[in-house]
Amino acid sequence: MSLFEALFGRKKKSAEAAKDRLKIMLAHERVHALPYIDDLKKDIIEVVKKYAEVNDIKIKTEKNQDIDFLEVEIVLNSPSKD
Amino acid sequence: MGTIITVTSGKGGVGKSTTTANVAVGLAQAGKRVVAVDFDIGLRNLDMILGLENRIVYDSIDVMEGRCKLSQALISDKRSKNLFFLPASQTKDKSALKKEKVRELLEVLKKDFDYIVIDSPAGIESGFENSIFLADEALIIATPDVSSVRDADRVIGIIDAKSEKAKEGKEVKKHVVINRIKPEMVESGEMMSVDDVLNILAIPLIGVIPEDKKIISATNVGEPIVYDKNSLAGEAFRRLSRRILGEDLEFLELKSKRGLLGIIKGLFS
Secondary structure, three states, rough: OOHHHHHOOOOOOHHHHHHHHHHHHHHHHHHHHOOOHHHHHHHHHHHHHHEEEEEEEEEEEEOOOOOOEEEEEEEEOOOOOO | OOOEEEEOOOOHHHHHHHHHHHHHHHHHHHHEEEEEEEEEOOOHHHHHHOOOHHHHOHHHHHHOOOOOOOHHEEEEEEOOOOEEEEOOOOOOOOOOHHHHHHHHHHHHHHOOOEEEEEEEEOOOHHHHHHHHHHOEEEEEEEOOOOOHHHHHHHHHHHHHOOOOHHHOOOOOEEHHHHHHHHOOHHOOOOOOOHHHHHHHOOEEEEEEOOOHHHHHHHHEEEEHHHHHOOHHHHHHHHHHHHHOOOOOOOOOOOOOOOOOOHHHHHOOO
16 A cells, blocks of 8 residues: 555555446356357256156356366256155 | 457447447558458448448348348448448348358458458347358447446357357457546545456456547548547557457556646545
8 A cells, every 4th residue: 555545544445446336247147158168058957867757957157266167057847746 | 361350348339330440440540451241231320420321232131141242232331441341231030031041141251351250130030140150250239338237247248159169169258448438536535446347247358448429520521530540439449459460458448637626636645
């Protein structure tokens, strides 16, 4: 912090806010752009269908520093009770 | 064989056509045989920025649909003798551009020119795909604001998915051009700096263009700023063009013209 800032106070500059917001936003968005995500989704559905009825499948991807996450949530049809 | 450079951005209004015009002129002034191609079908602008709007008779759709010869549609620029311009169609709808026709056209142009500079439409629809699928290099234009950087990131992410070169395992060279930097705002922390943007986008930098009022006057008269030897933005575009040709040039040092308060602030920091 410069002397000027010490004397006159300092609030978070908007450029810094822009940077932070973009980093968070893009961490979520980047992975949506994975070219194979739709095909992957189709294939997973095919595999799961062999064993169970699928209601819905949610694929979430996230990039955090150097780690890429792939989160797959499969909602199964609950088996009938008769 | 010529090199296809596609100028693209994601967000509209960040300076794609201006950059296309100035890079095309810059390359031509460096002695290369260049054609600037407007692919923004229905919303052409490159013609006015280049100052060639009154000389259009045929457009690229006419060529692709066989209504005229390529040589009839190509407009030669009087100021730069190596520079030619192929206008976009203004009346027909965007779907008029067919991928295979585009391929034929670009392959002919590649034989005749050193550089084919394509002004791509904003967005990531079919028009974008037609502009990028045969590109050897891409210039991604971003201004230092959140929407532009976010959209630039999206575009960077899908270039390889649309590119034939990438499908063959080759690399599409991708570079970012940061446009409309306002040094005084960067210095006061109210605008992201070049480094901030590069840090986020993580592709190499090839140009930094300062905000310059002279660009507006240049566009008004249809004379790209790169011709103006006294303009900072013009110099920035000249350097950008020479970097495309492989020269390793320093980036312009952009500093604000400080007022009294700025000078006092500078003494303390």
